[in-house]
Amino acid sequence: MEELARLAGITVRTLRFYRERKLIPPPRREGRIAWYDDHHLARLRTITALLERGHTLNGIAELAEAFDHGRDVGELLGMEAPTEETPVRLTPEELADHFAGQVTPENLAAALDLGYLGVDGEEIVHISRRLLDVSSALVREGIPLAEVLRTGAEVRVHADALADLFATLILRHAPEEAVHRLRPLARSVVDAELSLAMDRRLGRRTD
Template sequence: MEATRAARGQREPGEQPAGTAPGPDTREYRAEELAQAAGITPRTLRFYRERRLLPPPRRAGRVAWFNEQHLERLRTIAALLARGHTLGGIAEILTALASGRDSGTARLLGVHEPQPWAEEEQVRLSARELADHYAGETDPENVALAMEIGYLRPDGEAVVHVSRDLLEASSALVREGIPLAILLAAGRELRAHADALAEVFTEVLRRQVLPEVLGEGRAERGAPASETDIARLTEALERLRPLAKKAVYAEVSLALDRRLRAELDPPPPPPA
């Protein structure tokens, strides 16, 4: 299989072309050195390679050279094994994390390029860090669903979560005992409602702010915005977005109060 791939000029993710020398700051290991650094036996390392849990090493003649990426992968495998995952499940998780790397997934999710007015801080996580955040509930199904919704996108050997606030809130809810699968299902529904709320404010901006910032005629014609227009619009959004968020927060808080009262208040007595 590896010979066929090499003959076709194909490489696995992380594999270097044959004969490619590492960069000056790249640490490399022989197989025995890598096993020692990872705290496993050379036999275990060979077994992981046979199961295709590691990218192929760089070869120089008959010597196989491994790098920090291989060491991090071994540490991730160890962490997932400690959480009760099987090797088959770990292989699926690693495949899910790497899926879409070259398929335009990030572009389809709308996060391929930095958004000019994005406010949420994105967080890059290794597979091990992701499992730590969610108490080991990052099985392939949950990872795939999080990617489908748009919470996660692949980034090399890691993933990027689109919002630090969402990451912290959802991981805290998992620690409170709510299964991640339940949270993801709720998140899918919440995202649909959030999109509807955002459309309400977007329409207000479209009707009231754009004509003022860009001029009535240009806004209607959809003419390209200049750098000056972008600066004006950014300034307007910086003023208005916190107010929109405060209004949404207040409405959600009031709605939760109404729902909780309906659930907890005793029902009225039946008519006499």
């Protein structure tokens, strides 16, 4: 326990508190000896990262329970609404391979914060194949995963505002049965405007 606390940068008293709150799984026991491993260390570092991002211990306890019992983290983070995106199931090793060793506790906390990641049993679930592919492609091009996630958080704010704009327009002027048909049109407008905006920004950069 002392060695684990030292590696995690916390006190033994804090470690005992986390264990009592069931924020970390119990150690493997051999007689009177309790063995902790890299999974316990990763969990402690993730707890620290989540606390630094403003999560409460109660909220972290819910996330820990989800990981330990296979509940859907997306539900805990309010991502349970139906979606057109295709989720992707990954092992922890496959997730690490996608991001070239940049799946740090801090980045994991940021991904949980955004609702990008969920869990189902022993598998990690990414909420969107497209977002996973784009994020990993950006990392392969040399952009740090932390910056990709930070930008994703900013994009989320603007995307929510655009969704509010189009939802208001559609719901105000179209019958309910037309909503599904009009969603692709809204995406096309955003895609075209973003393409034009990128042309303007990148054109200024190369002038």
